[in-house]
Amino acid sequence: MTHNRPRARRRRLLRRTWLAVLALLVGSLGWSIGEALTYPGKDSNMARMAEWARDHELGFAVDQLENLRYDMNPPRVGGTLSADALARMRGTHEADGENADPAAAPGSGGHRPAAGPERGAPAAPAPRIPLHARMRTFVTPALPGEGVFRPLATDHGEPIVQGTYLRPDSDHTSYEAAVAWISRKHARFQLHPGFREPGGTFDVPPTIPEGDRTGLLATWNGGFRVTNGDSRGGFYLDGKQVGELRDGAAAEVFYRDGSIKIGAWGRDVSMTSDVVGVRQCLELMVDHGKVVDDIDDDGKWGAADQGRMFVERSGVGVTAKGDIVMVVGQALSARTLAELMQRAGAVRAMSLDMNRAWPSFIYYDAGQHPSNPEPTNFLDFDNPPDRYYDQATRDFVAVYAR
Known part of the structure; x- marks a missing residue:
């Protein structure tokens, strides 16, 4: 009996110790998750929990859950666009098969021209920036307004940012790409x-x-995370670098004069005294004006199997003239994202991010409040259009009028 009492006391002590350790772990876990759910910004709770999991080496679990969710609810094949999507697409009007009056479209900042001049009066000067040529659609016949560009954001009446909507392929006809x-x-x-x-x-x-919003025209999202290696590249800004600026990586490069270039690091672009920012992500999807040969290598464009998934994606490219094209879409594979950018005129283009939480293109209308322009999501995802008027969790690009 005397031998059992010390043993029982040790068991009770051991049990209490384990309970204390468990309580500490649960408390720490709860505090950590609570912090993830309450940090500043516009991220959804689902995005916050996914980021928390990746920060705690549970990225494999997030990828498996995303794959499982996709298998249980794949994107619909066939069908038509919703009434809202059709109305949005029809907001781009056509005249004689070509683009219509740019200032009549939404997002033109209120610069609608007056009625035609009276006889003998001088004609109003035409915009120096013509509307982008209509894009050839992936589905025929095209819907009204499909592939026809309209102004999204203007400066002094000039349509500096233009956009259009298309169905991304002949199978996923109930989805849009912008x-x-x-x-x-x-x-x-x-x-x-x-x-x-x-x-x-x-x-x-x-x-x-x-105070820094005057002249703001557009914003778009950054790419895969740099800090955990997902982007397979680095980030450079203000003379500070995070991660490795990898040769061969696709890169957005920002210069002191406000210009931007997109290309393969070490070949098309490199570090010079004029470079103020670099954002690398994966490798080029479009090169020399063609979709790259290994675009169907699904593991190259995200977690294994996700390259071929038709999910929300974004990408950015540059034309032969140096203009920028940016694509966001609701049901895109790596291939269809690349084909959209190539068909929009990109000679070099790169993937940015994927899934509902991160892709975005937002344009801004300064018609009513020039110092605080009204943001509009070009295509709706999880985040509201004012996401970059708040603290942003991840990096992004802002576009201003010169």
Whole structure:
């Protein structure tokens, strides 16, 4: 009996110790998850939990859950666009098979021309920037407005940012992709960090604060994460570098004069004294004006099997003239994203991010409030259009009128 009492006391002590350790772990876990759910910004709770899991080496579980969710609810094949999507696409009007009056379209900043001049009166000067040529569609016959560009954001009546909608392929006809075109000569580009990705302290803020919004035309999302290696490349801004700037990686490169170039690091673009920012992500999807040969190598464009998944994606490219094209879509594979950018005129183009939480292209209308332009999502995903007016979790690009 006397021998059992010390043993029982040790068991009770061991049990209490384990309970205390478990309580500590649960408390720490709860605090960690609570912090993830309450940090600043517009990220959805699902996106926050996925980021928390990846930060705690559970990325494999997130990938498996995404694959499982996709298998249980794959994108619909066939069908037609929703009434809202059709109305949005028809917002681009056609005249005699060509683009119609640019200033009559939504997002033109209120610069609708007056009625035609009276006889003998001088004609109003034509915009210096013509509308981008209509894109050849992937599905025939084309819907009204499909592939026809309209102004999205203007400066002094000039349609610096233009866009159109298309169905991404002949199978996924109930989904849309949105294509934007930006005049290089009339815009300047700024890379912004995110306060969590890449993190750190930079002179450029992780937001577009009040007082810095005059002339703002557009924003788009960054790419796969740099800090955990998903992007297979690095980030450079303000003379500070996160990750490795890898030779051969696809890169957006930002220059002191506000210009931007897109290409393979070490071949098309490299570090010079004029470079102020670099954002690398994977490798080029379009090169020399052609979709790359290994575009169907699904493991190259995200987690294994996700390259061929038809999910939300975004990408950016450059035309032969140096203008920028940007694509966001609801049901895109790596191949269809590349084909959209190539058909929009890109000679070099790269993937950015995927899944509902991250892709975005937002344009801004300064018609009512020039110092605080109204943001509009070109295509709706999880984040609201004012996402970059708040603290941004991840890096992004802002476009301003020159």
